[in-house]
Amino acid sequence: MPQLITEYKNDKSRDFQSEDCELLLLSENRYFTFAIISEHDQFELLREYKQSDEENFAEFHEKVLEIDPNLKKNFRRVEIGISNKRLALVPGKIFNEGDSQHYLENSAPIWSSDQIMVDTIEQSEIKVVYAFRHSILSRYKHHFANAHAQNALTQYIKGLNKLLNKTTSEHHLFINALYDTMYVVLYRNEELIFANVYEFSTAEDFLYYVMLIFKEFQLDQDTTPTYISGKLDKDSIIHDLLMRYIRQLEFINTLSTDNLNIPGIPAHLYFDLFSLRS
Numbered sequence: 001m002p003q004l005i006t007e008y009k010n011d012k013s014r015d016f017q018s019e020d021c022e023l024l025l026l027s028e029n030r031y032f033t034f035a036i037i038s039e040h041d042q043f044e045l046l047r048e049y050k051q052s053d054e055e056n057f058a059e060f061h062e063k064v065l066e067i068d069p070n071l072k073k074n075f076r077r078v079e080i081g082i083s084n085k086r087l088a089l090v091p092g093k094i095f096n097e098g099d100s101q102h103y104l105e106n107s108a109p110i111w112s113s114d115q116i117m118v119d120t121i122e123q124s125e126i127k128v129v130y131a132f133r134h135s136i137l138s139r140y141k142h143h144f145a146n147a148h149a150q151n152a153l154t155q156y157i158k159g160l161n162k163l164l165n166k167t168t169s170e171h172h173l174f175i176n177a178l179y180d181t182m183y184v185v186l187y188r189n190e191e192l193i194f195a196n197v198y199e200f201s202t203a204e205d206f207l208y209y210v211m212l213i214f215k216e217f218q219l220d221q222d223t224t225p226t227y228i229s230g231k232l233d234k235d236s237i238i239h240d241l242l243m244r245y246i247r248q249l250e251f252i253n254t255l256s257t258d259n260l261n262i263p264g265i266p267a268h269l270y271f272d273l274f275s276l277r278s
Contacts, residue, residue, distance in 0.1 A: 221246055
């Protein structure tokens with residue numbers, strides 16, 4: 001049975017009409033997060049589920065859709081973000097849709113049960129090619145007639161693109177932490193030059209992937225602005241480790257004041273989920 005691990009409710013809100021609301025849904029390997037946003041851009045409800053050890057991937061996602069009464073409603077708009085590391089970024093100038101599987105095979109495993117999907121990051125003219133379980137995607141689209149699915153990294157980058165005019169350094173690095181995966185995105189001025197998703201199990205793993213980017217792109221650890229978001233706080237081990245090696249480390253809400261907020265919850269915590277609106 002899926003475990004409900006997080007719930008935030010808008011205590012000041014009366015019963016909302018779901019037909020006027022947006023549903024944002026973030027699908028991870030072992031986690032399922034959703035938020036309901038009213039027509040007035042007001043947060044109504046957020047829940048997070050974790051897969052139990054007895055469930056497989058498909059059973060977990062099927063069961064969450066079945067047991068949560070809020071997901072049985074109709075919504076004005078449904079945005080689904082698919083978060084996994086099985087993806088490849090391809091420059092739009094050389095992209096050929098017929099070669100989508102080939103691009104992905106060079107960087108990630110593909111299974112017969114997969115559907116190959118392609119997103120476009122318009123501002124950077126980059127294609128995001130990724131794989132996701134066809135049966136789960138079909139289940140989402142059957143459950144939500146108006147569902148629109150994209151890779152969560154695509155939407156995260158689109159959210160970042162709105163913040164670039166607030167930075168002045170040549171390079172700026174963005175890091176987003178989920179429960180067991182992380183996004184790393186690097187810009188030179190306003191040009192996207194690197195983006196990837198990594199899986200991690202320890203704080204040391206997390207630090208390794210971050211420092212790998214500093215080394216590969218010869219970034220200065222004292223001067224490169226690095227903005228973090230997601231499941232991090234100032235008391236976390238990961239934050240402590242990053243602070244030891246990166247001097248210009250800040251939470252992303254120092255750049256963004258427009259993102260949806262949950263009262264009493266740091267704005268950076270669900271930047272990835274709310275970026276699905278980008």
